[in-house]
Amino acid sequence: MKIVGKGIHKIDGMSIATGKPVYTDDLAAKDALVVKILRSPHAYAKIKNIDTSRALMVDGVECVLTYKDVPNNRFTLAGQSYPEPSPYDRLILEDTVRYVGDEVAIIAAIDEKTALKAMKMIKVEYEILKPIIDMEDAIDNEMLVHDEDRHCNFDIGMERERNIVSKHLYEKGNIEEELEKCDVVIEETYYTQAQAHAMMETYRAYNYLDHTGRLVVVSSTQIPFHVRRHLSRALNIPSSKIRVIKPRIGGGFGGKQTACVEIFSAIVTLKTGKPAKIIYDRKETFNCSTSRHAMKLDVKIGATKEGIIKVIDIDALSDTGAYGEHASTTFGLVGEKTMPMYNKLTASRFKGNVVYTNKMPAGALRGYGATQGCFAVESTINMLAHKLNMDPTEIRLKNIVKEGETSFAYDKTLNSVDLVKCINKGKELIKWDEKYPSKKLENGKVRSVGMGLTMQGSGIAGIDTASVEIKLNDDGNYTLMVGSTDMGTGSDTILAQMACEILETTMDKINVISADTDVVPYDPGSYASSTTYVTGMAVVKASNILRDKIIDIGAKRLGIDKEYTEFDGEYVYSEHNRISVFDIAVDFTVGPEKEQLVGYASHGSEVSPPPFIAGFVETEMDLETGKYEVVDYVAVVDCGTVINKNLAKIQVEGGIVQGIGMAMFEEVRHTDDGHMDTNTFMQYKIPARCDVGNVIVDFVETNEPTGPFGAKSVGEVVINTPLPAIQESVYNACGVRVNTLPITPEKIFMEMNK
Secondary structure (H helix, E strand, C coil): CCCCCCCCCCCCHHHHHCCCCCCHHHHCCCCCEEEEEEECCCCCEEEEEEECHHHHCCCCEEEEECCCCCCCCCECCECCCCCCCCCECECCCCCEECCCCCEEEEEEECCHHHHHHHHHCCEEEEEECCCCCCHHHCCCCCCCCCCCCCECCCCCCCEHHHCEEEEEEEEECCHHHHHHHCCEEEEEEEEECCCCCCCCCCCEEEEEECCCCCEEEEECCCCHHHHHHHHHHHHCCCHHHEEEECCCCCCCCCHHHECCCHHHHHHHHHHHCCCEEEECCHHHHHHCCCECCEEEEEEEEEECCCCCEEEEEEEEEEEEECCCCCHHHHHHHHHHCCHHHECCCCEEEEEEEEEECCCCCECCCCCCCHHHHHHHHHHHHHHHHHHCCCCHHHHHHHHECCCCCECCCCCCECCCCCHHHHHHHHHHHHCHHHHCCEEECCCCCEEEEEEEEEECCCCCCCCCEEEEEEEECCCCCEEEEECCCCCCCCHHHHHHHHHHHHHCCCHHHEEEEECECCCCCCCCCCCCCCHHHHHHHHHHHHHHHHHHHHHHHHHHHHCCCHHHCEECCCEEECCCCEEEHHHHHHHCCCCCCCCCCEEEEEEECCCCCCCEEEEEEEEEECCCCCCEEEEEEEEEEECECCCCHHHHHHHHHHHHHHHHHHHHCCCCCECCCCCECCCCCCCCCCCCHHHCCEEEEEECCCCCCCCHHHECCCCCHHHCCHHHHHHHHHHHHHCCCCCECCCCHHHHHHHHCC
């Protein structure tokens, strides 16, 4: 292949580095109204009275909206294909507030200073209710987070009257009988924390009415087509009257798969007829958006004395916060993206509940439930290895799924997997056999190693479908129109690479237009690790259609049968004659009865082939304090064919850094009364360069027959392995196993000194 597989620079990389692209706020009109939100100071309360009269008297205030002034259609903000599995449990504004930061009133003014001044003049009388802060207190609590029924498009097991959003049960085989047969059973409980996305660009949207009165929404979003549907339902206007445009995005990581802000500025524009914009500051982004779901996971693993794993049993509890976006779907991946890796099972089960609490809602975040499941299952397998006095790499090599097998759990057929090579290559790169489990240094510190495996998916099987259009322009160049959103990942680049490979052209001849709901074909958006695999396959199909049309027209112009022609990207030719793509483009874009050559295709997949990673870490610990640091991290990735090695490597490195942060220090914390006390970067630490050591990335390429050029995804799987690997390395250093994330020096010190 000439283009695919090469480390081509991002098509917008240099312009981003030099500050040239425009983002949402850059596109806002200078006279746009500034929208601010008055928020609840209480975790749970009823609004008894709200007085906006003084605020409306402030010069420059355009409108102040309360729950009395907005539509009362319930909706979900989850960026999922219709019909969404998330419950419709939100209103734009409501007379009940369910977490500290929940919306009370919308203020629009000529500038920020005026809006903030008016906000202080709104008087609200609350009936304060007792909040539920701890997820383990939620089920059958005397207080109900939602005291009326909520609509669900599917039966997700909602028991609202028990504060349960969703129930889950997957079971294969007889757990109890098979555990009885096992020589060794390891049982452990784990807690994973809420994690913030901490993207560079905070949430923001800008709205105006076009010359026909349609609502135009410019938004920093991963899901422009889903945003259009959310707005249509919430605002009670036809989706045909809404256009959503996604400019450059300053990061998302799943946070912008939830439509946090667009509705507030949109309703101001509809009420006033004027352009309006809303920009969350950093505290609002921390306080009033979404986070990773915090979970409690009880895991049982049963095995023979030879180390053959026979049973994996997971019982989990997930905290969705005040609203149920992504509640059931995130939870399902806890089991679905962990147990299929181990294929000697005779019984497997995943069950549990997702509950409402009075905290900021949880939502989508890179890894999407697989991260939490990976930590619990892989950590328990590491414990099993110690119990059996086996090397953790060897016990995995005995049990992992092989190519061509159908996994016992969830019956997934694996067409592409080489975890054996991933493990062996990772062992070599980290020098596992020399370093396992630990070595004392001359300075008194201890170097130790740990590891874990993970899998994810590639798109959502049987649900999400992407469409792509590519056309030959009159100058012989091409325009590729996609609905996926490049969040800095380089997806525009790799999709252009695929088109170039098929059309045998160069990258400078492909113009990529993405994510404008009026212009590009439908795409669910960039989430669920779907862009390379799903949208990429649509690009392949569309490009092949266009290629065939070019060859067909060229053959007709040459007066020969199509089967006797060749195509090299510049010419359609035969042994004696040729015609250029430029001439074909000109001929078929001017004059009567001509048509532009266009390739259009859609693609959805009935399968979601998993990528895999073997992750290895080396840490150094001071045994007197419990303080430790990452020295080396090795990730060996099976993501099928690597479309662009440079961009894939950067994706892996970024995900590992986020995983290290979650393992070591990132944590969204709340006080007992529901206030978030980690709502700035002073309190919420994310990894700096000095925190992540030396990150080494390598690939084991396999061929996924259902993917474009044999590719699978790589976007989410990369975040998962640092959690169990670091936990294991800490244990190998000091004999302390911290099961409650993050694994801080304080926790290690306290456990060592018990």
